[in-house]
Amino acid sequence: MPDLLAALFIVAVIFFTTGCVTEGKVETDNGRSLTPEQRAEADALEAAIENIRAKCAEQVPAVTCTQPWVVVSETVSVAVYRSGSIFVSPQQLHPAFRAVVAHELAHHYFSDARNCRGERVVACERNANFHGIRVLMVGYGYDFRTAVRLMHDYLVVGLNINKPLPGHPDACAELHDFERRIFAAPQTLYPCTEQAVTR
Numbered sequence: 001m002p003d004l005l006a007a008l009f010i011v012a013v014i015f016f017t018t019g020c021v022t023e024g025k026v027e028t029d030n031g032r033s034l035t036p037e038q039r040a041e042a043d044a045l046e047a048a049i050e051n052i053r054a055k056c057a058e059q060v061p062a063v064t065c066t067q068p069w070v071v072v073s074e075t076v077s078v079a080v081y082r083s084g085s086i087f088v089s090p091q092q093l094h095p096a097f098r099a100v101v102a103h104e105l106a107h108h109y110f111s112d113a114r115n116c117r118g119e120r121v122v123a124c125e126r127n128a129n130f131h132g133i134r135v136l137m138v139g140y141g142y143d144f145r146t147a148v149r150l151m152h153d154y155l156v157v158g159l160n161i162n163k164p165l166p167g168h169p170d171a172c173a174e175l176h177d178f179e180r181r182i183f184a185a186p187q188t189l190y191p192c193t194e195q196a197v198t199r
């Protein structure tokens with residue numbers, strides 16, 4: 001994950017090489033164009049941001065009405081949110097990875113998922129998973145059931161990541177946290193083992 005200075009540097013480079021970065025728009029950091037499939041998904045992402053903006057006056061779901069910058073960048077392996085900007089790798093611009101993008105958008109829109117630092121970081125990341133459901137529904141138009149499934153699938157995939165990402169020390173505990181918030185019956189928890197030491 002790039003730190004704040006790196007993120008600012010990237011934004012600065014984009015600014016000076018392309019002239020501007022437009023809020024609510026999906027742009028690349030190297031001027032290269034996207035494939036037709038990636039551009040189609042970028043359009044869907046822009047539409048999702050617009051749908052959320054349109055609902056903002058109703059306080060659904062956003063706590064902020066500012067639109068994020070979205071930068072498609074090969075400098076990130078998956079996606080990262082930093083200070084109003086979402087950096088997403090070109091490979092993630094695909095309908096199959098909307099839960100990833102929704103998680104990052106949730107960091108932007110929801111106060112309890114913003115500025116994930118210090119001892120708040122784990123809870124903050126888990127809040128982004130939870131609010132990702134809302135982003136998928138309001139932004140992309142999924143029904144609740146589908147939005148939950150997409151976020152759940154994304155968290156299950158996280159179980160296969162060997163090296164924990166910052167804020168995600170225990171993928172199994174993170175998945176169970178999501179399930180406890182969504183599903184009424186605790187016995188439906190995904191069969192994985194939480195690492196008690198990282199709680």
Ligand SMILES: [Zn+2]
Pocket residue numbers: 103104107125128
């Ligand atoms: Zn996150």
